[in-house]
Amino acid sequence: MTLFRAFITGRPAFAGSLLLLICSFAQAAELVRHQRLDNGVVLHRDDGVTVTVSALTTGSVEVLYRPADEQPLPSLAVPDKNRPEHAKIEISQAADGLNILLPGISVEVQAQPFKLTFAQDGRALIEEAAGGFFYQTVRGVQFALTADEKLYGGGQRVLGMDRRGSRMPLYNRASYGYSEGPVDQMYFGLPAVMSSRNYAILFDNAASGHLDMGHTSPNRLQFDAVGGRLSYIVVAAPALPQLVQQVVSLTGRQPLPPRWALGNFASRFGYRTEQETRDVVAMFNKQGIPLDAVVLDLYWFGPDIQGHMGNLDWDKNAFPTPQAMIRDFAEQDIHTVVITEPFVLTSSSQYQSAKTNQALAKGLDGNPHTFDFYFGNTGLVDVFNDKGRDWFWHYYRRLLDQGIAGWWGDLGEPEVHPYDALHSWDGTTVTADEIHNGFGHQWAKMVYERTLHAQPEQRPFVLMRSGFLGSQRYGMMPWTGDVSRTWGGFKAQVELALQMSVFGLAYTHSDLGGFAGGDTFNAQLYTRWLQAGTFFPVYRPHAHEGIPPEPVFHDDPTKQIVSRFIQLRYDMLPYNYSLSYTNSLTGMPLMRPMSFANSARFFEEGDQFLWGDAFLVKPITAPDLKHTTVALPAGTWFDFFSGKKYHSKSGSNVEHALTLETMPVYVKAGSFVPMQPGLMRTADYSAEHLAVHYWADASVSQAAYRMYEDQGQSPQSLAEKAYLTLDFSATHNPDKLRLNVSPKGSYAGLPDQRKLTWKIHGLTEKPTQIRQLADKKWHWEAKTGVLTVTQLISHATDSSLHIEL
Structure with a gap:
């Protein structure tokens, strides 16, 4: 009893291990009835907790636990547009509960004790070890892990790519001067896991808490928090690349940045x-x-580090x-990009304005909560409420106009x-x-x-x-x-x-x-x-x-x-x-993990990565190395700088000799890489000419790539389809190589034609002929094995290049 009381009153001692112990025997809620919704099911437990199971995108489902008389905080992870009003739901009775079939995923509800189990197309994904739990100072949910699965998750931590066995604070916190690690708490934590078994769990709760990936108990995954919305989302897909796409389509894709x-x-x-x-x-x-x-x-x-944060206006002595x-x-x-911070020092020129306009987080007495930190005594802008946002935006708008x-x-x-700072959300x-x-x-x-x-x-x-x-x-x-x-x-x-x-x-x-x-x-x-x-x-x-x-x-x-x-x-x-x-x-x-190429072999690989589909990159992160080992996925690869070719049948390690002038960068055979040499500004980019590099090898008989192009700044490019795609393809037979480019779409300012310069790597002999082109329009460099071909293409029709080898 002493241990239990110490735990629920928030004492930190033994909290992690004790919580797992409590959940193992204290959670005995039962399902008493269910209620169908247009997009899911509400499950009622005998302890007064309701559990709403809702369809989201195909292959993803949300579970929201709600104690009686508690209104959950809004969701941050999932935008409203990704919450369908209606979905095809099938419910059937089972001997020990319910079966719920949602688009792309199924949920088995065990009635006694209450527990949810998730599957996709008959493939088991994950199951709760105990249904959602609520105590005075903590709430959460626990899952059973299989013995062999590995886990990404937690966001910014220096713990290795496989995070299984770690327990992480969920409290975004500065980590000044961090190095190789281990570092289990940093600036940007993510309450989420992604399994080598091709499912992800996202915990839609922004409260202070912990994510335990089998640290306290080897085969238990646990999320817990001091309060907030107890909601999680299960996402499933056939493989990791598709799983990532599912997760991002659910939480929201990144808008196009300015070029x-x-x-x-x-x-x-x-x-x-x-x-x-x-x-x-x-x-x-x-x-x-x-x-x-x-x-x-x-x-x-x-002019100084301390005392001025919150001025939000130019120091005219330094910037006249x-x-x-x-x-x-x-x-x-x-x-020009400028820094801003959400702190308004009491010594700053705008503190009184922030206070008058009720823009700051409050203390328990209803006045602005002020406190000391490195930069001075300060208040904090309350970005959760309109008054704080309106006041803060006023200064951004002025800078924008400048x-x-x-x-x-x-x-x-x-x-x-x-x-004890209070926000109004x-x-x-x-x-x-x-x-x-x-x-x-x-x-x-x-x-x-x-x-x-x-x-x-x-x-x-x-x-x-x-x-x-x-x-x-x-x-x-x-x-x-x-x-x-x-x-x-x-x-x-x-x-x-x-x-x-x-x-x-x-x-x-x-x-x-x-x-x-x-x-x-x-x-x-x-x-x-x-x-x-x-x-x-x-x-x-x-x-x-x-x-x-x-x-x-x-x-x-x-x-x-x-x-x-x-x-x-x-x-x-x-x-x-x-x-x-x-x-x-x-x-x-x-920037993609190597597991995208081979999850079984590369799930834990954190020293190299894929840059898009074409490149494999290994940064050199130790001094004075003369050689390093690069792990190549199966296929044919070229050293980007030397042109040397490597064949990897089932994935192999390559010894790479190092100089300071270059680093290990490899290009996959069959890759197209469009370039525009000599730019000094991104604004200098021109649609009138393009160099397209292709790495040819007979082992790749078919290849394809899509390039995107627009005017570089309009937020409506995607919505209005105001962009051009150039679809490149290659067909490689033993004695012939055919390259094709197919344009589609348009945008303001696109010229009718462009000069296309092909740079074809990997050929071992000078081509015997390039159809329909005079010799002066192509050049063979025997030393590098690069064929250069210049071609004028139209943005209205397909263009092909036929090379006799």
Whole structure:
């Protein structure tokens, strides 16, 4: 009894193991009756708890537990449009309960003791170990795991790709200067798991809690929280890529980012003056290094780190003509992004306004809750209610009118969030701990939706470091926080990005080069990190003061190598932009785990990844290596830089010799990669010419690829189908190679024709003939084995290329 009372009163000692013990014998509720709905079933238990089982998308089902007389908080994970009003539901009686058949998934209801079991097409997925439980200070649900399954989940943690055996706090929290790990609590947790058995469970609860993946009890998965909505969603699919697409179609696909978001950013903590900012941009221009955006940290609103947060206006001493600066950059196709935070210091110029307008979270006395943290004594904007959002947006709108092109939301966990702070969410007063993990999500929603409404012709850019399941539907581009400038910090980044990407946060990226610490410049670490960043969703070197993150400040060979990789990223813009399109249309991430190629072999692989369908990338995350091992999936692969070909029948390891000038990047045979060499800005992209690389091998007899293209900034491109697709295909026989391009669609400004330059890799001999082309229109490079063919194509008709080998 003493242990039980200690547990339910919130004492931390033994809480994890005790909770599992309690659930094993104390949960004995029974099903007493059921009630059919248009899109599901309401199950009534004898303890007064109702359990609503609802169809969502095909292959996904929601379970909502609701105690008597409790109104659940709104859902954050699933938008209303993904909740059908009607669905085809079949209910049948069973000897020990009910069977419920929903679109693409079935639920077996055990009446005594109450328990739910899920299956798809006769394939068992997961079953509750005990139905949802409610105690005074904790609520949750527990599932039975099979002995051999492995699990992704939890979002940003440095624990290895297979998270099974871990217990993680569900409380978004800053982790300054983290490195290789283990790190079980960071900026952006996700209350979700994805199994090697091809199902996912999403817990739609933003409260402080825990996710236990078989740590306390080896074959138990448990979610628990201090309060909030007790809801979970089961999603199933035949394989991991389809499962990811199902999850993202449910929680919301990422809107198309502006094309410039795929370019290079100049960013640091921080540019202290307007002149310094102008000088840095001028250095990029002078040195011929591509650049698309400049990011201003907190010095834009104050001369010091402390005391000014919440001013939300320019420090005119340091930035005397900000609008002229923004305009001058825009004329160079460089976009200005500014940092904002949800904290309004009592010493700031806007605190009284925030207080008067009731924009801040309240204390128990009904007044603004103020507290001390690193930057000063502060209040916190209440982004859950209209008064807070309206007040906050007023300042964003003013900056938008001044020409600001994108938002950087920092400290949005929020970094300090007193447990007794009160928020008003849709008229309901809730404590900080009940909704803590949803703060960044609501902030991003406000910024994205209101920016889009104010500028309907522009795609919003929203960079933030914290949120919730589904935050991607508000355009959020998360970064992984204040990582240390160490090899360990660098090594953690692939795992962090992949664990986020499979749940929809496909633009997760790092401060390239590392942010925190480091007394001296480590040229090798910097070079390796920025090389890898070429294949990360966002390319943004960023660091604390002392060691410049921008390549323009470094000497050769560092600057030479890094600038060459930045140029490669710009050259790959057509391919990368098509990855963005694919993500927005299907939910497939840009950066993909190796398990997409072979789940059984690569589920735990966290040192290399796939960049779209074509590339395999292995960052070099240790110093002074002369060789590394690259694991290749089955098939034929080419070293992207040397052209050397490798055959992997059932998946094999390749020894890769290393130099600092390149890194391991492999291209799958049968891959098309469109490029446009020499871009200095993403705005320089032209639909009048295109280079398309194809890696040919006789082992690939058929290949296909779709490229997407539009004008790069309209939020309506997808909805209005204002884009062009170029469908490339290849047919390879022993003595013939036929390449075809089929255009479809259009957009404003698309020319009638374009010059298409084919770059065909992998041929061992000079072709004997290319039909209908004079010799002067094609060139064979015997040393590299690359055939170059130039062709003028129409955007109205298909075009083919017939090569005799």
